[in-house]
Amino acid sequence: MSTSSYAHPEVLVETSWLADHLQEPNTRIVESNEDILLYDTGHIPGAVHIDWRADLQDQLVRDYITPDKFAALCGRNGITPATTCIFYGDKSNWWSCYALWAFRLFGHTKVKVLNGGRDKWIKEGRAITREKPSIQPATYPVPAKRLDAEIRAFYEEALAFSKSGKPLIDVRSPGEFKGTITHMPEYPQEGVLRGGHIPGAKGVPWKLAVNEDGSFKSVTELKKIYEEDCSLSPEKETVVYCRIGERSSHTWFALTYLLGHKKVRNYDGSWTEWGNKVGAPIERSS
Amino acid sequence: MTDRGPSGATRLVPRSNDHRDMADNCSSIDTEKSPQEDGPQTPLPRKLQQIVELFQSLPEEGKRENLILYADATKKHEPKDGESFDLEDIRKDEECADTVGVFLKVNPEGQALFRVSLGPHVQTLTRAMTAILCRGLEGMTPQDVLTVPSSFVPQIVGGQLVRVRSQTTYYVLSRMKGICKVYLDRKRMAEVRKADFHQ
Numbered sequence: 396m397s398t399s400s401y402a403h404p405e406v407l408v409e410t411s412w413l414a415d416h417l418q419e420p421n422t423r424i425v426e427s428n429e430d431i432l433l434y435d436t437g438h439i440p441g442a443v444h445i446d447w448r449a450d451l452q453d454q455l456v457r458d459y460i461t462p463d464k465f466a467a468l469c470g471r472n473g474i475t476p477a478t479t480c481i482f483y484g485d486k487s488n489w490w491s492c493y494a495l496w497a498f499r500l501f502g503h504t505k506v507k508v509l510n511g512g513r514d515k516w517i518k519e520g521r522a523i524t525r526e527k528p529s530i531q532p533a534t535y536p537v538p539a540k541r542l543d544a545e546i547r548a549f550y551e552e553a554l555a556f557s558k559s560g561k562p563l564i565d566v567r568s569p570g571e572f573k574g575t576i577t578h579m580p581e582y583p584q585e586g587v588l589r590g591g592h593i594p595g596a597k598g599v600p601w602k603l604a605v606n607e608d609g610s611f612k613s614v615t616e617l618k619k620i621y622e623e624d625c626s627l628s629p630e631k632e633t634v635v636y637c638r639i640g641e642r643s644s645h646t647w648f649a650l651t652y653l654l655g656h657k658k659v660r661n662y663d664g665s666w667t668e669w670g671n672k673v674g675a676p677i678e679r680s681s
Numbered sequence: 682m683t684d685r686g687p688s689g690a691t692r693l694v695p696r697s698n699d700h701r702d703m704a705d706n707c708s709s710i711d712t713e714k715s716p717q718e719d720g721p722q723t724p725l726p727r728k729l730q731q732i733v734e735l736f737q738s739l740p741e742e743g744k745r746e747n748l749i750l751y752a753d754a755t756k757k758h759e760p761k762d763g764e765s766f767d768l769e770d771i772r773k774d775e776e777c778a779d780t781v782g783v784f785l786k787v788n789p790e791g792q793a794l795f796r797v798s799l800g801p802h803v804q805t806l807t808r809a810m811t812a813i814l815c816r817g818l819e820g821m822t823p824q825d826v827l828t829v830p831s832s833f834v835p836q837i838v839g840g841q842l843v844r845v846r847s848q849t850t851y852y853v854l855s856r857m858k859g860i861c862k863v864y865l866d867r868k869r870m871a872e873v874r875k876a877d878f879h880q
Contacts, residue, residue: 431842432805435749449841 400614402629402655406648407510407611408481414521417441423478426513427494428485429641437523439483439516443472443530447490447641451497457664462538465501469535476503476535483509483516487602487609493644496661499546501538508648511610518608546647548634548662550672553593557676562633563596564625566646567666571638572598574679577670579638587670591677593636597625601642604649617654629656636662636669723830729817736837744839752808758815760784760796770860771798777849778802783856785823785864792820795857806842807849813837814853823861829854 401407408416413424417440424442426434434444445451450468453460460468474480480498482491488508495506509516517523543549548556556563570576574590592598603620606612612620621627633656635643640663650656669675725733736744760766764786771782779800786794795818797811818826834850842850 430804430806432745432748432752432809435745436752436805 401653402614403652406507406652408507409510410516410519410521413439413481413509413516417522419479421478422481423472423474424481424483424509425472425491425494426484427482427490428513429490430485433485433513435525437525440522440524440526441528442483443528445472445494447493447497451494459497459500459541462501462541466535466537469503470533471530473530473533474503474535475533477505478533479505479507481507481509483512485513487514487605487645488512489601489641489645492648493641496546496644496647500541500543502540502542511608515608515610546651546660548636548660550662550664550668550675552660553634553636553662553664553669554675556632556634557593557595560595562625562627562631563593564621564627564633564635564643564646565592565596565598566601566635566637566642567592567598568600569598571666572596572600572680574677585638585667587638587667589670589675589677591670591679592666593669594676594678596636596678599625599646601637601645604646611649611653614653617649621650621654627656629654630658631656632658632660634660634662636665638666639663640665723828725833726818726821726825726829728819729813729829729833732813732817733833733836736839741839741841744837745842748806748809748838748842751810751812752805754812755797755799755808758796758812759798764796766796768860768864770856770863773800777807777852778804781853781856783853783860785857785860787823787864791822793823793826793861794819797853804849806838807852810834810837810850811853814857818857823864826861827858827865829858831855 416422417424424439425445426438426442427445427447428434429447431446431448434442438444445468451459469475469478480495480503482488482495484491484494488511491508491512495508498506541547553563555561565572568576568580571579571590572592574592577588577590578586599620604612604617611617627633627650633650635646635650637643640661643661643663643665647659647661650659670677724730736747739747760782764784766784766786768785769782770784771780773780779802780798781800781803782798784796784798786796788794795815797815799808799811818829821829831851831854834854838850
């Protein structure tokens with residue numbers, strides 16, 4: 396499938412390309428998974444592991460790490476602002492898109508995603524290793540700030556979108572959106588107190604953006620899903636959300652990089668904040 | 682709801698990918714927590730205690746390496762060709778990312794042998810815990826399996842790895858307890874029927 400018609404085709408790398416460019420200079424391959432031991436069972440040669448919870452999130456407060464910790468994380472993984480990070484992972488790249496989004500929060504611009512992620516790489520029988528790469532530490536200047544205002548939305552902002560009828564995209568499964576279940580399918584231990592969705596949100600499950608092999612759908616298909624069917628447009632503001640922000644990172648990536656929408660923000664507090672919050676308005680639909 | 686599995690054992694649920702079916706089925710055989718389950722006095726079986734002690738002696742990196750070794754070993758604990766079981770419980774339910782089959786054989790001495798089959802999408806930590814439990818619970822009676830506390834899990838895995846999205850580390854233990862409970866219930870029923878017949 397050609398990716399040339401995407402708004403930013405350079406952000407997607409294909410498995411075949413990566414297999415031939417494992418030693419590409421100024422490049423770091425980064426694996427981020429939901430399965431926390433998956434990297435240790437075998438990874439793309441040269442890849443480092445960045446853990447969404449231990450590395451990117453503050454360990455006490457529900458928030459991301461501070462800029463100085465981000466600089467330290469990059470430094471120990473040999474990443475500088477000039478390093479192109481190619482993210483890949485399990486679950487059709489949920490967590491790699493989440494890590495990419497977190498890197499963007501700190502202003503790191505040189506980011507790419509391996510189309511199809513870890514599963515596609517493995518299914519194609521490509522090389523994996525358990526050997527952890529020997530990394531020469533680098534110096535990453537501490538970012539001046541996090542770009543929370545640019546690509547992240549908070550509760551009050553999502554509420555304002557709801558009240559003003561601005562586009563809100565709920566990327567969870569239909570059952571979660573309708574409020575018939577209060578957890579993600581297969582994760583009953585992660586429930587919330589109330590089911591439903593943010594009033595006015597449209598339900599567009601993240602999975603609609605990918606093919607069977609986890610690779611992204613064509614630009615024509617993506618435009619149909621998001622622009623024709625949901626009336627999103629490149630210049631309009633959009634807020635996406637799920638439960639904790641990982642599935643919505645995937646949709647944020649598709650909208651921002653593949654369709655070129657310039658004002659998309661990820662509400663990472665998502666339903667675990669909204670569905671537990673006292674007084675938060677909720678809509679249910681059949 | 683039951684039929685005969687390939688080994689001749691009673692299968693608890695059909696092999697199905699339908700979530701609704703499985704949710705309905707599993708609700709009937711889930712194990713309720715026994716009163717002593719989380720009690721601090723309940724000792725672990727010897728083999729499991731040895732594994733816990735090994736992990737407790739390891740640094741974080743060593744724990745991870747050993748968990749990977751155990752995860753690699755799960756194939757050894759799959760049902761073998763020609764093996765027969767007293768009970769089979771194969772299902773994909775909401776608590777795990779893929780199908781998990783639990784197979785129970787109880788020998789004439791009343792000791793349990795577990796075999797477990799795991800679908801390809803089961804998380805690595807759950808795979809590791811499967812191999813640990815198959816080894817750690819081998820030789821226990823089904824009754825004693827019901828009393829094994831789940832508090833050993835963080836002792837093995839380490840606090841860092843038990844978190845959101847890794848809670849299925851507890852899942853296989855609950856499935857093993859579930860199949861033991863069904864085994865014991867059926868045994869009890871059979872004894873009652875036998876006693877009634879002789880009266």
